[in-house]
Amino acid sequence: MSKPSILFILTSQKSMSNGDPTGWYLPELAHPYHVLSPVASITVASPHGGEAPLDPSSAAAFSSDEISSTFLRDHSSVYKTTVPISSLLGKASSFAAIFFVGGHGPMYDLSSDPSSLSLVREFAEAGKVVAAVCHGPAGLLNVTLEDGKYLLDGEEVTGFSNEEEKLAGAQDKVPYSLEDELRKRGAKYVKAEEAWGEKVVVARGGKLITGENPASSLAIGEAIKRAIGA
Incomplete structure (x- = not known):
């Protein structure tokens, strides 16, 4: 039996x-x-293709995390x-799910990239799993469906909170508040x-x-795994 396929989406934004x-x-x-x-075949894409920029602060913050250090070394x-x-x-x-990885980068490019928005709409209207963690939901903000409604309208959604942005010292560096924008799209933010x-x-x-934040990364992987029956 062949493995299901999952599409991971990364930002191309460097600053x-x-x-x-x-x-x-x-x-x-x-x-x-x-x-x-x-349990799945994974394809990784970004707006520009090629090398997607790793936030150097995350490599420093998670240098002692075994899963992260192993990933950098081997993958x-x-x-x-x-x-x-x-x-x-x-x-x-061709895919069972699409998944948006977080980092502040998606707030800049994935929230407005025409190809990304069209692709998410494709996945959603085909009944595929659409997933995102931390700032990854920025890539879902402006996705509209065939009926003109936002994908997130009326749905319970989480993502990096205003409180967490403030605690991270980034509230004055980001182009908008993800929590506020999720609410503006009609999402029931939790x-x-x-x-x-x-x-x-x-x-x-x-x-x-x-998923809300970095601490939710393992759990969202498990949730996607359950959702696609892998």
């Missing part, structure tokens, strides 16, 4: 509004990859050889009882899965 380096956040790729790579090709998102348009039927707590939300009949 924040103030010039600080950014990109995708290490455990938010490493942990789901650790859970899903044994660097995963993020250094991404395919352009545009090359996957029309191919949602979060963990305490900042940095693990929180994964499953909505849209099991087809929409979101």
Whole structure:
């Protein structure tokens, strides 16, 4: 029996509004990859293709995390050889799920990338699993469905909170508040009882899965695994 296929989406954005380096956040790729790579075939894409930028602060913060350090040592090709998102348009039927890795980068490019928005719509309307963690839900903000409604409208969703952004010292560096924008799209925003707590939300009949923060990275991998029956 062949493995299901999952599409991971990474940002191509290298810097924040103030010039600080950014990109995708290490455990938010490493942990789901650790859970899903044994049971699924994984394709990794980004807006530009090629090497997707790793947020250097995440590599430093998680240098003692075994799963993250093993990923960097053994699986660097995963993020250094991404395919352009545009090359996957029309191919949602080949995958069981699409997953947006977090980091501040997605707030800049994935929230407005036309190919990414079209691809998510494809997945959603084909009944595929759509998932995102931390700032990854930025890639879902502007996705509209055939009826013109936002994908997130009326759905319970989580993502990096205003409180966590403030505690991270990034509230003045980001282009917008992810929590506020999720609410503006009609999402029913929820979060963990305490900042940095693990929180994964499953909505849209099991087809929409979101995680709040880095601490939710392993759990969202497990949730995706359950959702695709792997």
